Amino acid sequence: MSRLLLGAAAVLLTTAATQAPPAPIRIDQAGFETRGPKIAVLPSTQAKPLAWTLTDARGKTAASGQTIPVGADAASGESVHRIDFGSFHTPGTDYRLHVGATASHPFAIADRPFAPVATAAMSFFYQQRSGVPILPAFVERSYLARPAGHAPDIATCFAGVDQKGGKWPGCGYKLDATGGWYDAGDHGKYVVNGGVSTWTLLDLHERLAAFGDANAFADGRLPLPERTNGKDDLLDEARVEVAFLLAMQIPDGTKL
Structure with a gap:
């Protein structure tokens, strides 16, 4: 039984080690509506706004701005910033948000993403x-x-x-x-x-x-x-x- 448990633990540790950590910039994985609100969340303890950029499928900058420091979020237990890019209205796929060296997972902007x-x-x-x-x-x-x-x-x-x-x-x-x-x-x-x-x-x-x-x-x-x-x-x-x-x-x- 002990060997079985040790083997299972080894599998779990190996799986955890090979899985990529979640992207630090949280977005709606289903996408965002072309003319709807677009809010992303960045966990950060920085008190000042941070520069963000939005890149398209070719990696070119499509929009940019400053994050909005929110502070402590009771639901997640994190200190967060909001990224509001609701003024961007160009449909497409494989968009990514970037803050410094961190990036979001790719997402789409479409008329009916849901x-x-x-x-x-x-x-x-x-x-x-x-x-x-x-x-x-x-x-x-x-x-x-x-x-x-x-x-x-x-x-x-x-x-x-x-x-x-x-x-x-x-x-x-x-x-x-x-x-x-x-x-x-x-x-x-x-x-x-x-x-x-x-x-x-x-x-x-x-x-x-x-x-x-x-x-x-x-x-x-x-x-x-x-x-x-x-x-x-x-x-x-x-x-x-x-x-x-x-x-x-x-x-x-x-x-x-």
């Missing part, structure tokens, strides 16, 4: 589907694909004595609860949590329409098996849980 984040967030719902296989064609990385889980998923009422001595009478019916979304990694499925999540998607659909972006998740926009059915992809995903919620209703005339 669109991939929305797609990734919606992909999470597909990957949480129960009762159907998660197909390689619709996930970002092949190892996220998997066979169908809990197919079928037949539920009934608990009958007997629980761990605390409580007696449960059971019930005379079963529900085919196949489908819907898993709540988390433990593969539980709950109507309350599922109802909140479904409402969130449906509310988003309505709000996008109200703000003039009704086609944000039009058919084919998301990597889903239903992407060519002529229906809005966001509604396709919401329908998965709506079907589960309907299936979880007890038969008419049955007492809880």
Whole structure:
């Protein structure tokens, strides 16, 4: 056992030694909107402003300015400066911020830099589907694909004595609860949590329409098996849980 632990420790130390430290200039890794605010953070104990430059993909200076000393930041426990380059409006990729010898990771400036984040967030719902296989064609990385889980998923009422001595009478019916979304990694499925999540998607659909972006998740926009059915992809995903919620209703005339 001691050899195993020492070996694991050696692997961890080797991994830590080979990993590059995080860039000292913190930026939004998703990018910045062309006409939106652009703020970066530099950990520094310097009391005076520091010169910064913004370089493009060719390494040429695209903008420059002075940092804004902020001082102690309670959330991070660091002393920081702000870098405000919101007046720069040229789209592009592989931009970097520099202060002295330090530089940020490369980032993009674009009209809709967060669109991939929305797609990734919606992909999470597909990957949480129960009762159907998660197909390689619709996930970002092949190892996220998997066979169908809990197919079928037949539920009934608990009958007997629980761990605390409580007696449960059971019930005379079963529900085919196949489908819907898993709540988390433990593969539980709950109507309350599922109802909140479904409402969130449906509310988003309505709000996008109200703000003039009704086609944000039009058919084919998301990597889903239903992407060519002529229906809005966001509604396709919401329908998965709506079907589960309907299936979880007890038969008419049955007492809880």
